[in-house]
Amino acid sequence: MIRVLLADDETMIRAGVAAILATEPSIEVVAEAGNGREAVDLARRHRPDVALLDIRMPVLDGLDAVAEIRRAVPSVAVIMLTTFSEDEYIARALDAGAAGFVLKTGDPRELVTGVRAVADGGAYLSPKVARRVITRFDGSDTGGHLTRGVAARERLAALTDRERDVLRLLGSGLSNAEIAAELHLVEGTVKTHVSAILSRLGLRNRVQAALLAYQAGLTG
Incomplete structure (x- = not known):
């Protein structure tokens, strides 16, 4: 069972998200918060597997709440x-x-997919969010986008072929277990590859790795 903490200051949004998650028998919303400070307190108390946080909340916003x-x-x-x-x-x-x-306005299936992915140690970016983020990080001009795409592919030259395979699947939102099944590896080997990828590329987490994979054209 995946235990979820849900935090959003809009009651209707919380109700909608909770209703979506309730359709999945393997997911349980164990606590709900209306502000970031309450979310932090409930995370300490309930120790959920996943916390879903709105970015804009009173008392303590989602950005500060995730850090805490x-x-x-x-x-x-x-x-x-x-x-x-x-x-x-x-x-x-x-x-x-x-x-x-x-995305709050995205396909409800993305919410369920995202919860499952991060609960299993993976990362998840809604495809529309990924495209927006890459565009923003690259700059709006086509030349800048192409230049950064080339730079991203040059960074990947430091990886082995197997590490590139792992990064491609990681960039598609797969968990370690799913990557292991796809590449016919044991999960421990995938964890080793992911750690090596983050270290070689100077990345802090799986989401940054997923963004780089997208930028380099490994994922669509």
Whole structure:
């Protein structure tokens, strides 16, 4: 059972997200919060597998809340609930330790997929979020995008062929177990490859690796 903490200051949004998650027998919402401070307190108390946090909340916003949760309960994987108008916050959330981003207005299946992915040690970016983030990080001009795409592919030259395979699947949102099944490896070997990828490329977490994979053209 995947235990989830849900935090959003809008009651209707919380109700909608909870209803979506309730359709999955393997997912249980164990606590709900209306602000970031309450979310941190409930994370300490319930120690859920996944915390779903809105970015904009009173008392303590989602960006500060994810940082506090990751410090207080490192085992909790955090997914940020975002909108198209909040692209500028995503880099800060990445630095704070967020493992996923899902659009509030996106396909409900993405929410379930994201929760399962991060609960299993993976990372998840809603495809629309990924495209927006890459565009923002690359700059709006085509030349800048192409230049950064080349730079990203040059960075991947430091990886072995197997590590590139792992990065491609990681960039598609697969968990270690799913990558292991896809590549016919044991899960421990995949964990070793992921650690090596992060170290070689100077990345802090799986989401940054997924973004680099997207930027380099490994994922669509």
